[in-house]
């Protein structure tokens with residue numbers, strides 16, 4: 001009404017452009033981060049000012065006389081925000097042990113002055129990445145202690161040279177971890193991802209599965225695509241069972257994380273995500289491993305998730321446990337998960353060419 005007729009097209013174009021920009025922002029950065037950016041619900045972290053992940057941990061040195069009477073505060077008093085991370089020189093196991101004297105056998109820790117509010121199992125699928133594992137343990141133990149969690153780190157090691165299967169190893173990890181404790185939260189954790197901010201709490205969302213590694217340096221600290229669920233994620237045991245765990249059928253690199261994202265939707269849930277300014281991770285640079293070649297069947301498998309997810313997962317998990325061992329810094333589960341089935345190759349319809 002207030003616009004002259006000739007101004008109308010300009011107004012409509014401006015409106016369309018601003019709406020498009022907003023939708024694009026939502027897509028690239030995630031709804032929560034956009035809204036937080038606009039409404040300022042979270043501090044704007046300055047990642048050029050970082051602190052050592054071991055800062056003030058000595059404040060938690062146990063007093064042998066002290067008796068625990070209370071729960072830990074909801075917010076740990078020693079969180080610092082952005083952390084100094086260097087992934088170039090993996091520390092020795094000895095050094096990590098010396099820096100983490102209150103971690104107990106099996107990589108277990110419980111706060112000394114108070115009862116930890118949250119019980120978190122961190123599950124790491126692994127083969128032939130020992131140096132990455134050392135770097136991760138060096139940063140993850142103090143990170144979890146800073147958050148005053150009651151936690152254990154489990155490393156699920158795939159024995160043998162068969163094709164790697166990340167999702168099946170994680171299923172084994174969950175089944176084994178649940179023998180040890182009544183966990184509130186199961187965190188699936190790639191061995192090469194180091195969290196950069198200790199406010200990124202390793203605690204589950206009560207309602208929905210949570211994607212923690214929303215901003216990886218590998219993807220220029222943004223999401224590669226909107227439904228991405230790879231890297232580090234957190235599900236309660238109930239949420240995990242509701243999606244029938246992860247698929248066992250993805251051998252080699254790729255697809256399994258998209259299958260998990262789809263399972264979440266198919267079972268009637270959505271996913272939540274750590275805001276992008278908080279869910280920052282450094283990935284230790286690496287090439288593709290031999291034995292984890294790109295899975296060329298992944299698109300086919302994904303097309304059938306809708307039909308198969310109820311039958312492929314925790315209820316169809318079979319494996320041969322080779323050993324369970326408590327090392328000083330983690331519980332090691334070594335497992336034979338079998339080999340990829342021989343997939344029928346596509347019928348050659350044009351053989352005569």
Ligand code: UDH
Nearest residue numbers: 125126127129164166190191192286287288289292
């Ligand atoms: N993993 C192992 N051993 C393997 C393969 C995978 O431990 O042999 C585990 C490990 O926890 C790893 C995770 O599975 O973090 C995921 O595998 P990945 O790190 O290979 O996956 P990502 O998407 O790799 O990071 C992409 C290939 C990078 C090639 C780029 C070359 N510039």
Ligand code: MN
Nearest residue numbers: 190192283286
């Ligand atoms: Mn990687």
